[in-house]
Amino acid sequence: MDLREKLNILGDAAKYDVSCSSSGSSRCAPKGGFGSGCEAGICHTWAADGRCISLLKVLFSNACKYDCAYCVNRRSNDIPRATFTPKELVDLTMEFYRRNYIEGLFLSSAVVGSPDNTMEQLVRVAKDLRTVHHFGGYIHLKAIPGASARLLFEAGLYADRSSVNIEIPSDSALQYLAPEKNFDSIYRPMNFLAERKIGYDSDHARHSPKFLPAGQSTQMIVGASGETDLQILRLSAGFYQQQQMKRVYFSGYIPINADKRLPAITSKPPLLREHRLYQADWLMRFYNFRHDEILDESNPNLDVDLDPKAMWALRHPEFFPVDLQTADYESILRVPGIGVKSARLIVSGRRFSRIRLETLKKMGVVLKRAKYFIYHPDTPASLRRLYPEMVRPLLVAKRKPEQLGLFDNYVPALPAAISR
Amino acid sequence: MLAIHYDSSFDGFLSVVFEIYRQHLDVGDIVPVRPYAAEGAAAPDLFLQPFRVETDEESARRLRRAILNMAGEDILSLLDCAFRSEEPGIEMKIFAYLRKLFAGDSRGYARNPTSDEMLPLFTVARSVRREQGFMLGAVRFGKAPDGMYISAIEPRYNVVDMLAPHFRSRFPNGRWAVVDVHRRYGVCYEGGQVQLVSVDDPEAIAGVERSDEFARMWKSYYDSMAIKERLNPELLKRCLPVRYWKHLTERQVDASSLTIGGRNSEKRGADGLGGANLPSAVARSRSLALGHAGV
Numbered sequence A: 001m002d003l004r005e006k007l008n009i010l011g012d013a014a015k016y017d018v019s020c021s022s023s024g025s026s027r028c029a030p031k032g033g034f035g036s037g038c039e040a041g042i043c044h045t046w047a048a049d050g051r052c053i054s055l056l057k058v059l060f061s062n063a064c065k066y067d068c069a070y071c072v073n074r075r076s077n078d079i080p081r082a083t084f085t086p087k088e089l090v091d092l093t094m095e096f097y098r099r100n101y102i103e104g105l106f107l108s109s110a111v112v113g114s115p116d117n118t119m120e121q122l123v124r125v126a127k128d129l130r131t132v133h134h135f136g137g138y139i140h141l142k143a144i145p146g147a148s149a150r151l152l153f154e155a156g157l158y159a160d161r162s163s164v165n166i167e168i169p170s171d172s173a174l175q176y177l178a179p180e181k182n183f184d185s186i187y188r189p190m191n192f193l194a195e196r197k198i199g200y201d202s203d204h205a206r207h208s209p210k211f212l213p214a215g216q217s218t219q220m221i222v223g224a225s226g227e228t229d230l231q232i233l234r235l236s237a238g239f240y241q242q243q244q245m246k247r248v249y250f251s252g253y254i255p256i257n258a259d260k261r262l263p264a265i266t267s268k269p270p271l272l273r274e275h276r277l278y279q280a281d282w283l284m285r286f287y288n289f290r291h292d293e294i295l296d297e298s299n300p301n302l303d304v305d306l307d308p309k310a311m312w313a314l315r316h317p318e319f320f321p322v323d324l325q326t327a328d329y330e331s332i333l334r335v336p337g338i339g340v341k342s343a344r345l346i347v348s349g350r351r352f353s354r355i356r357l358e359t360l361k362k363m364g365v366v367l368k369r370a371k372y373f374i375y376h377p378d379t380p381a382s383l384r385r386l387y388p389e390m391v392r393p394l395l396v397a398k399r400k401p402e403q404l405g406l407f408d409n410y411v412p413a414l415p416a417a418i419s420r
Numbered sequence B: 001m002l003a004i005h006y007d008s009s010f011d012g013f014l015s016v017v018f019e020i021y022r023q024h025l026d027v028g029d030i031v032p033v034r035p036y037a038a039e040g041a042a043a044p045d046l047f048l049q050p051f052r053v054e055t056d057e058e059s060a061r062r063l064r065r066a067i068l069n070m071a072g073e074d075i076l077s078l079l080d081c082a083f084r085s086e087e088p089g090i091e092m093k094i095f096a097y098l099r100k101l102f103a104g105d106s107r108g109y110a111r112n113p114t115s116d117e118m119l120p121l122f123t124v125a126r127s128v129r130r131e132q133g134f135m136l137g138a139v140r141f142g143k144a145p146d147g148m149y150i151s152a153i154e155p156r157y158n159v160v161d162m163l164a165p166h167f168r169s170r171f172p173n174g175r176w177a178v179v180d181v182h183r184r185y186g187v188c189y190e191g192g193q194v195q196l197v198s199v200d201d202p203e204a205i206a207g208v209e210r211s212d213e214f215a216r217m218w219k220s221y222y223d224s225m226a227i228k229e230r231l232n233p234e235l236l237k238r239c240l241p242v243r244y245w246k247h248l249t250e251r252q253v254d255a256s257s258l259t260i261g262g263r264n265s266e267k268r269g270a271d272g273l274g275g276a277n278l279p280s281a282v283a284r285s286r287s288l289a290l291g292h293a294g295v
């Protein structure tokens, strides 16, 4: 089998992993070598499905000995199998990198032989890149559940980021769908790496190489099992706090295998739901929302018609209108239509002059949305109250029926390389 | 009133502003004379009297100094970025800001991002910086037969020389060149030095990057990454506007012509024909080098 064929098979097998970020590393080009990190990450291109491609994302091998229901590579599928040699991967990564196709390598693998066996190969590739070729580009290594502590630790020395995918957001569903896995087998490597990172970084000088400088990430499949959005957000909030995750990715379930444990093979991937979850996740990471502010037991699911920020605003009429001249940064951030950049501009600009509607428009604030939530001196006092039932229909985007579930009126929150 | 013409460089623009103050010129418009066609350039105003100001390094330096003193480093760099947008009328907008700045009669004006003059510059500069960031990912190097990595780009704004520091720190021991084929100049890095080069035959450079097995592997890898259940041409165009596809190896539609073209030029390269003259195209241009760039 030639290299191009292998690359096609092992790239194709890796594409369902949605993590693509190349952020969090500020490595400089090593002496005598090449390649560096860019703290914010760099997107290099976008695939025909609109997902960003930043790293060469491949499996080392797709010859899996496990049989997870939701996965293309499961043992019971009849598909072509391939395995790279470490040298092939090293050469491919370096040459793609020199051409600026990629920011680095994202290396995952099916479980071949034993978890340790597999992990050994992944570490070998990363180690060769770093120590033989003095490669300073981004490396994301998957931690294979069940691999020994020694190998995980070594992975952390060479990789910028590592990830273990939880995939199914509840333990019982995970065990049902992936008989060889359970929450414990997933959390163990995560916790190990999180603890090692804290220990290692505090033991070492500020300028010596860091242990997993870009931290960890994980991904969950949405819509393969019956969890609510609240369960999913609670789980991700936990990852951010306890495992210090940098990113939690969501992947709308795409039926790959006909399996009676899973939604029918004809079902459409829940793209809109996935998008709303990313928006909620965004609120938690950049807008200081807590997961239990966004959803609670009486409202366990996100509103498909409204983005989560507008949904929160309409449930809290008492919070509005916000006066842009005097309100603190945090409150301004909560106004629908005002993003982080505009909020900062408002706060730095209002020291010098009044913020007028005209100014807001020039900043790029979506006035069509924001106007219901901000205090404006010209508004008659009787109207200075928010009536959710009146505002809601004005905020719900009119969607043509055939566009349902497509990305119509919003900026895609698909995980881009640049968003940490 | 005058329509002041200048050579379209930032130093040229600063010289214009310097002369406006020195000679008390009554300015109606500031018009760049570019060596290439700019997007949406306005028709000349027939009621203004043409007047030419030559670029003068000393005047430019003195004006920079003045801006640095009154507003600071970051504002100077913001003005430079806004200027690179080449947006019609950008000179007058920057001048409007400078006029108020130098008049010095409102406190805090220099650093107020929301003033009438500053806000538009602020948002334009933001777009230019976004374009620069986008280009860091969208450069595609091809390997020329002599081992130099060469890339052709056509960024919306004049940012090609802003890319040099990034690639220099990334490939400190490499040899590479990034050329803006529309504006006909680029940056070239060799032996630890970045130089600005002007390029007389941009077509020759545009061909180099899609011509070998690695390019083909990248293209087929790229195609296999799309999940067919999620195909979304609209989203793709929003993230990766069509205007950039031309220079992206992976967006070349016709994979078969890619293959054939690739084989051909590989062969030609080996024969010392075709492909082999590509780096020399850059080399030839380098003799016209605009001197060492301060990038």
Ligand code: SF4
Pocket (backbone or CB within 6 Å): A064, A065, A066, A067, A068, A071, A072, A073, A074, A075, A109, A110, A111, A178
């Ligand atoms: S272990 Fe990984 S590769 Fe193997 S079947 Fe399960 S999910 Fe797929």
